[in-house]
Structures are given as structure tokens and as C-alpha cells.
Amino acid sequence: MSKRLFIALGIGILSLIVVCPWIINSSLVYSATPEEIETECREIAKELVCLCGCGNMVLETCTCGEASKNKEFIRKQLKAGKTRLQIFQLFRDKDGERVFAAPVKEGFNWIIWVIVPYVVPVLAALGLGVLLLKWTKQRKEPELTATPISGKEGDEPPDQYKEKLERELKELE
Amino acid sequence: MVAAYAAIFSLVGKLVDERRMVKSAEAASAACFGLLTLASAALIWAFVNRRFDVEYVYHYSDKALSMFYTITAFWAGQEGSILLWAWLLSLFAMWVILQNRHAHQESMPYITFTMMFTLCLFLSIMVFITPPFATYHFKPPDGLGLNPLLQNPGMIWHPPTLYLGYVGFTVPFAFAMAAMITGKLDDTWIRSTRRWTLFAWLFLTIGIILGGQWAYVELGWGGYWAWDPVENASFMPWLAGTAYLHSVMIQEKRGMLKIWNMVLVTTTFLLCIFGTFITRSGIVGSVHSFGESSLGPVFMAFLLLGIAASVILLLVRWDDLQSQNEIDSLLSRESTFLYNNLVLMAMLLVVFIGTVWPFISEAVRGQQATVTAAYFDKINVPIGLTLLFLMALCPLISWRKTSVQNLKRNFMVPGIISLAGGIALFILGIRKGYPLTSFILCIFVAVAILLEFIRGTTARHSRFGEMYPAALGRLIWRNKRRYGGYIVHIGVVLIFVGITGSSSYKIEREVFVKPGEEFQLGKYTLKYEKFSQYETQSKLVNAAIVSVYNEGKKVDILTPEKNLHFKGSEQPVSEVSIYWNLAEDVYLILAGFDANHGATFKAVINPLIVWLWIGGTVMTIGSIVAFWPDKKKKTSPI
Numbered sequence: 100m101s102k103r104l105f106i107a108l109g110i111g112i113l114s115l116i117v118v119c120p121w122i123i124n125s126s127l128v129y130s131a132t133p134e135e136i137e138t139e140c141r142e143i144a145k146e147l148v149c150l151c152g153c154g155n156m157v158l159e160t161c162t163c164g165e166a167s168k169n170k171e172f173i174r175k176q177l178k179a180g181k182t183r184l185q186i187f188q189l190f191r192d193k194d195g196e197r198v199f200a201a202p203v204k205e206g207f208n209w210i211i212w213v214i215v216p217y218v219v220p221v222l223a224a225l226g227l228g229v230l231l232l233k234w235t236k237q238r239k240e241p242e243l244t245a246t247p248i249s250g251k252e253g254d255e256p257p258d259q260y261k262e263k264l265e266r267e268l269k270e271l272e
Numbered sequence: 273m274v275a276a277y278a279a280i281f282s283l284v285g286k287l288v289d290e291r292r293m294v295k296s297a298e299a300a301s302a303a304c305f306g307l308l309t310l311a312s313a314a315l316i317w318a319f320v321n322r323r324f325d326v327e328y329v330y331h332y333s334d335k336a337l338s339m340f341y342t343i344t345a346f347w348a349g350q351e352g353s354i355l356l357w358a359w360l361l362s363l364f365a366m367w368v369i370l371q372n373r374h375a376h377q378e379s380m381p382y383i384t385f386t387m388m389f390t391l392c393l394f395l396s397i398m399v400f401i402t403p404p405f406a407t408y409h410f411k412p413p414d415g416l417g418l419n420p421l422l423q424n425p426g427m428i429w430h431p432p433t434l435y436l437g438y439v440g441f442t443v444p445f446a447f448a449m450a451a452m453i454t455g456k457l458d459d460t461w462i463r464s465t466r467r468w469t470l471f472a473w474l475f476l477t478i479g480i481i482l483g484g485q486w487a488y489v490e491l492g493w494g495g496y497w498a499w500d501p502v503e504n505a506s507f508m509p510w511l512a513g514t515a516y517l518h519s520v521m522i523q524e525k526r527g528m529l530k531i532w533n534m535v536l537v538t539t540t541f542l543l544c545i546f547g548t549f550i551t552r553s554g555i556v557g558s559v560h561s562f563g564e565s566s567l568g569p570v571f572m573a574f575l576l577l578g579i580a581a582s583v584i585l586l587l588v589r590w591d592d593l594q595s596q597n598e599i600d601s602l603l604s605r606e607s608t609f610l611y612n613n614l615v616l617m618a619m620l621l622v623v624f625i626g627t628v629w630p631f632i633s634e635a636v637r638g639q640q641a642t643v644t645a646a647y648f649d650k651i652n653v654p655i656g657l658t659l660l661f662l663m664a665l666c667p668l669i670s671w672r673k674t675s676v677q678n679l680k681r682n683f684m685v686p687g688i689i690s691l692a693g694g695i696a697l698f699i700l701g702i703r704k705g706y707p708l709t710s711f712i713l714c715i716f717v718a719v720a721i722l723l724e725f726i727r728g729t730t731a732r733h734s735r736f737g738e739m740y741p742a743a744l745g746r747l748i749w750r751n752k753r754r755y756g757g758y759i760v761h762i763g764v765v766l767i768f769v770g771i772t773g774s775s776s777y778k779i780e781r782e783v784f785v786k787p788g789e790e791f792q793l794g795k796y797t798l799k800y801e802k803f804s805q806y807e808t809q810s811k812l813v814n815a816a817i818v819s820v821y822n823e824g825k826k827v828d829i830l831t832p833e834k835n836l837h838f839k840g841s842e843q844p845v846s847e848v849s850i851y852w853n854l855a856e857d858v859y860l861i862l863a864g865f866d867a868n869h870g871a872t873f874k875a876v877i878n879p880l881i882v883w884l885w886i887g888g889t890v891m892t893i894g895s896i897v898a899f900w901p902d903k904k905k906k907t908s909p910i
Contacts, residue, residue: 160493200646220618234598
């Protein structure tokens with residue numbers, strides 16, 4: 100056997116080793132236990148809305164006939180070996196994006212997933228931080244020449260002053 | 273007509289400086305209350321006397337309806353609930369006028385104008401769009417009946433308390449508008465409306481909690497809050513109102529955040545109107561909404577007018593609203609209130625965008641979208657925990673400035689106890705990130721607040737020699753606002769405990785069983801004993817009798833029902849049955865049954881859920897304490 104043929108054979112065997120499990124996996128039907136199917140069905144049903152008009156309830160919680168029919172459909176698809184993503188796609192093809200309990204994380208929907216809950220509050224927090232720093236800096240400046248009468252800065256005032264302060268604050272309220 | 277007269281005359285009277293016109297407008301406001309009381313009494317009379325020739329009575333009651341629900345049917349539909357809203361607003365307007373008959377002479381005409389103008393909106397809706405007294409030319413023998421979901425004790429308390437909250441926020445808004453118009457921007461208007469704000473916030477809180485409780489026992493899906501648009505509509509003004517209640521203290525104590533407080537009080541009121549718009553326009557599909565109507569454009573127009581007026585006034589008064597003081601330190605109670613405001617606003621923004629996203633998505637992309645708890649839970653849980661963390665921080669930090677040593681000293685005990693509690697919970701099996709964090713923070717907040725009570729009580733005991741219970745009572749009574757606030761925070765902690773337990777450790781099962789068979793739900797064994805079917809005057813009852821066993825011992829008998837009502841609903845209505853204790857609820861729904869009485873049950877264990885309702889009660893008690901007026905000091909004549 101020539102050296103070249105030996106190398107070609109080796110590559111072929113290696114490719115088969117890599118590709119075979121994938122082929123086997125994709126051609127076999129997913130054989131889950133009924134409990135596993137039920138758990139997976141419940142997880143999928145949490146992500147999908149019942150469109151029967153009972154107020155945007157997810158399939159998992161809705162007890163109407165339409166919800167039961169859809170849950171049965173999910174079980175059937177799971178038994179047939181479909182993955183969660185494939186089942187989602189089936190529902191999307193049938194009812195559009197509104198069938199999902201939350202907007203799909205893609206394109207325009209990033210506004211609701213990232214910009215509103217994270218970017219805006221972080222920017223607001225930064226703005227507040229800058230404002231607070233500016234305020235506190237302004238307050239500190241004239242205090243540079245001041246000498247504290249007694250005690251360290253930030254220490255609790257003596258009891259009689261504390262009581263007086265409490266009393267005055269209470270009166271203010 | 274009378275409300276329009278009151279609005280116009282109070283404004284014109286002030287502008288031309290004619291005191292008699294203003295007085296006349298105030299008298300007209302009182303007359304509005306009288307007339308609306310008469311109208312409300314007439315509608316109740318029509319219900320009680322089964323006047324089915326009145327369309328509203330025909331649609332929401334029938335002869336078989338108990339007197340109890342016949343009276344509450346007054347606010348079951350669009351027409352009656354708008355009448356209730358208008359009646360409450362006229363009552364508050366009259367109350368405010370009486371309360372301030374010798375005060376705020378400069379502002380009162382504008383306050384009367386704002387309240388009466390708002391009343392005009394509701395009255396014009398009543399007159400032109402949803403008249404509650406529209407009649408048929410004949411008298412139908414019987415009515416259509418009340419929706420069975422509304423035949424629940426929740427119907428008595430939930431809508432009126434919610435409306436007391438919504439309508440109550442009109443008062444601080446009216447004072448804020450008047451302050452901006454007159455330019456009297458010191459904290460007088462805030463002090464005058466402090467109790468009104470607390471009153472509105474208290475009732476909004478009670479309304480929301482009662483609504484959750486009602487949904488839990490009536491809707492039969494095992495939960496209490498689904499982030500439904502109508503639920504969000506009540507939660508949004510609550511968030512803004514809570515932020516306002518905190519930030520307003522900074523203005524009172526330090527003369528700061530005047531612009532921000534104006535923004536918050538305006539936002540709170542406008543969100544109440546926005547909530548009404550969502551609930552009544554029919555633009556959202558919700559089990560709680562009133563269905564489609566033509567009210568949407570009217571509310572939208574009012575909303576836009578309110579926003580425009582507030583923005584213009586704010587811009588005009590911008591310079592006058594600048595703060596007199598500045599924050600001394602990043603680590604002060606003022607700063608934590610600001611952080612708290614930031615977090616509340618972040619949550620408000622998320623809830624608002626989530627609620628209106630379906631319309632935005634359709635308008636921009638032409639693609640319908642749905643936003644449910646799957647989105648809100650994911651985003652709001654970390655925000656809620658941040659809020660809890662700030663609540664833990666707040667009582668430990670003093671006004672103006674806190675030193676690091678001071679902070680360390682105050683953090684030591686709650687820190688150690690909550691850490692020990694966290695380790696104990698971890699050992700006991702609470703290992704998920706969010707629930708564990710939530711429970712640790714709950715322990716921290718509770719300990720920090722309890723220490724405040726212990727310190728104060730001990731101080732009174734040692735100083736005045738009072739017995740501990742008396743010292744505690746006097747401590748709270750002498751500083752109701754502060755300790756009432758702490759009690760409210762303890763209530764919030766209990767609510768967090770309930771939410772964390774019920775959402776993170778819920779156990780659910782859906783099973784089909786025949787009479788005599790058992791099924792397991794967590795540590796409980798449920799035995800389906802038998803099926804029972806009988807007829808009442810208004811419905812055909814289909815009940816399953818289920819025994820609940822805990823470790824072999826029978827603890828309760830549950831009877832979930834699926835009933836067919838002869839009137840009010842074409843769909844069968846589920847009546848859930850609950851066995852509860854302080855640790856968990858066993859929640860049973862009869863989802864379906866067959867001819868052989870085999871039944872499908874949806875069974876849920878909701879851990880710690882009862883603490884949510886207890887927390888709500890504690891919050892209410894705390895708010896009442898904070899709201900309770902101090903005794904007026906006797907002043908000796910000069």
C-alpha cells in the first residue's frame with residue numbers, strides 16, 4: 100500500500116469517526132421517558148402563550164381546551180423527536196411572533212431586552228453619580244479651611260446633641 | 273354643567289381677582305358632590321329594585337343575584353365604575369375645599385380648577401359615551417346576570433380601594449399644579465398634601481394586594497400576579513408614588529429635589545389616567561379589563577393635555593425650582609433615597625415599556641408581540657433585589673453624612689445574622705442564586721429594622737423607666753411617620769418572602785384520576801374520594817371531593833368545582849379549593865371531568881405564599897400608623 104493511499108484511508112476513517120455519531124444522533128428518534136417528555140412539554144408550554152383570548156396566559160397555566168390541544172401537540176412533537184427549537188419554529192410559522200411569551204431576542208427587540216432594562220438605568224445611574232460627585236465636591240471645598248470643634252468627621256454627635264437633633268427633626272416632621 | 277361652572281369660575285375668579293366668583297365655584301364643587309351622591313344612590317336603588325329597564329342594571333344583575341353582589345354590581349361595569357370614580361373625586365374635592373377654607377387662599381382656586389377639570393372629563397364620559405342611566409323602552413323580565421368571576425368578596429373591596437388610590441393622587445397633583453402656577457414653590461404644598469399622598473398610596477397598595485388575592489382564589493391558574501397590562505396599570509402609579517413618598521422627604525428636610533418631586537407627582541397622577549386608559553379603552557386583552565369601548569381617544573387626549581400642561585409649567589418654573597441645598601455625601605440617607613428612586617424608576621420603565629411593547633412592535637415592525645411574565649420576571653427580579661438591598665441599607669445610614677466606622681458598626685449585627693441565616697438556608701437546601709440572595713437580604717432588612725425598634729425601646733426604658741411594651745408603643749406613637757415607615761418595610765420584606773418562596777419552589781402537577789385513586793403532590797397525598805353534582809338557583813355545581821393527607825394524617829378535605837352558570841358566563845367557571853398553613857398552600861383546581869367522573873386536577877404547592885397576604889396586612893398597618901395625625905398642640909391665647 101502506497102504511503103499516499105494509507106494517508107487517504109486514515110483521513111477517511113477519521114472523518115467517519117467524527118461524522119458518524121452526528122448522523123446516528125440526527126437519524127434516531129429521541130427516546131425520552133414519559134416523565135422527561137412531560138417536563139420538557141411543561142418547559143416549552145411556559146414559553147408559549149395561549150391565543151384563545153383568555154388574557155395572554157401561557158400554555159402551561161391556561162386550562163382551556165385550546166391550551167390542552169396545544170400541549171398535546173407539543174407532546175406529540177417531542178415523542179416524534181423534535182427539539183425545543185424546532186417546536187418553537189412550528190408555532191412561530193403557524194401563529195407568528197405573538198405566540199411567544201416574551202419577545203424573541205433578535206433585531207428590534209433588543210430595545211426591550213437590553214436598552215430599556217440595562218443601558219438606560221446604567222446611564223441614569225452614571226448621570227446621578229456625576230451629579231452627586233459634583234454636589235459633594237462643591238460642599239467639601241469651603242470646608243477645607245474649617246477646623247472641626249471636636250471628634251472625628253462623621254462620628255456620632257454626643258448624646259445631648261443627638262437628642263436635640265432628634266427632637267428638632269421630629270418637630271420638622 | 274355644575275362641574276364645568278366650578279372649574280371656569282374658580283379660574284376666572286382668580287384671574288380677575290373676584291373672591292365671590294371663587295366662593296361660588298367652591299359652592300358648585302360641593303353641589304357636584306351632592307348631585308353625584310344622588311346619582312349614585314339612584315343607581316343603587318335601581319339595582320336593589322331590579323329595574324331591568326335600566327340597561328346597566330339589566331347587563332350586570334338578575335333576580336337570582338344575592339343582595340350583597342347586587343349592590344357591588346354598581347361598579348361591575350364601565351358606566352358604574354366611572355360614576356364611582358366621579359363620586360369619589362367630587363368627595364375629595366369638597367373635602368379639600370373644606371380642609372383649606374382658611375388656608376392657601378392664593379392656590380385654592382387653581383386646586384379647585386384642576387380637580388373640577390378632571391371631574392369634567394369623567395362626567396362628560398358619563399354623559400356622552402357611557403351613560404349609566406340609559407333605559408330601554410320596555411322592562412325585560414330579568415337581567416343577564418353578573419359575571420361569576422365578579423361574585424367574590426374581592427369585588428366589594430378591590431375596586432373601591434383601587435379607585436380611592438387612583439383618585440386620591442389627584443389631590444397632590446392639583447396642589448403641585450397650583451404651586452407651579454402661583455410660583456409658591458416652597459414645601460408648603462408638600463406638607464399640605466403629605467397625608468393625601470399617604471392616603472392614596474395606602475389605598476392603592478391595599479387595592480393591588482386585594483386584587484392579587486382575588487386573582488389567586490378566583491382565576492384558578494395557581495398564581496396571583498401575571499404582569500397582565502391591567503395589573504401593570506395599577507403597579508406603575510404605585511412605583512412612581514413610592515418613589516415620590518421617599519424623595520419628598522428630602523425636599524421637606526433639605527429643600528432639595530423640587531423639580532424631581534414635581535416630575536414624580538405629575539407622573540403618578542398621569543399614570544393613574546394612563547392605567548384607566550389601558551383598562552377601559554379595550555386596547556389590551558385582559559381578564560381584568562372592561563372590554564372594547566370608545567373611551568380610548570378621550571383619555572388619550574386628557575393624558576396629552578396633562579403632559580403638555582405639566583411640561584410647560586415645569587419649564588416656566590425651572591429656575592425657581594432649583595435646590596437650595598446640596599447633598600453632603602455619597603453615603604447619606606439622602607443619597608440612598610436617590611438610589612432607591614433610580615431603581616424604582618428603572619422598574620417603572622421596564623413595566624411601562626413591557627406593557628406598551630405590543631403596540632410599539634406592531635407600529636414599527638408590523639409584527640404583533642406578546643410580553644408576559646416570562647419577560648417581566650426575568651428583568652424585574654434583579655431590579656427588585658437591588659431595591660431590597662437599598663431598603664436594607666437605608667435605615668443604617670444617617671441623614672447628611674455617615675462615616676465608614678459608623679456604617680461598619682451598624683452593619684455588623686444584621687450582616688452577621690443574615691450571613692448565618694444564609695448559611696443555614698444553604699445547608700437546608702436553598703441553593704438557587706436569586707432565592708438565596710432574596711432570603712439573605714430579607715433577613716438583613718428585618719434585623720436592621722428590628723434593631724431600630726430595640727434600640728429605641730431600650731433607650732426609652734432606661735431613660736423613662738417605662739415597661740418594654742409601653743416603651744415600644746410610645747416609641748412608635750411619638751414618631752409615627754418614622755416607625756410607621758419601618759413597619760411598612762417589614763411588610764415589604766414579608767411580601768418578598770412570599771414571592772420568593774411561591775415563585776422559586778412551586779410544585780405543580782396535572783393528573784387524571786378516578787374516584788378512589790390517590791396521587792402524590794410533594795409531601796402530600798391527595799385522594800379523590802368522589803364526584804358530586806347538584807343544582808342551585810344560579811348554577812350547576814360539579815364538585816370533586818378530595819382528601820389531603822400529610823404523612824398519613826388527614827389534614828383537610830378540598831372541594832374544587834367547575835360550575836356551569838345559567839347566566840353571566842357561557843364558559844364553565846372553576847372554583848379553586850385551598851388548604852393553607854404558614855409554610856405552604858395546597859391549591860387544587862378541577863380542570864375537567866368525564867362521564868365516569870374521572871377528573872383531571874391541576875394541583876399546586878405554593879410555598880410561603882400566605883406571607884404575601886400577611887405582608888400586605890403589615891404594610892397596611894404601617895401606612896395607617898404613618899398616616900395617623902398627631903394630636904394638635906394646644907396653643908395658649910396671646
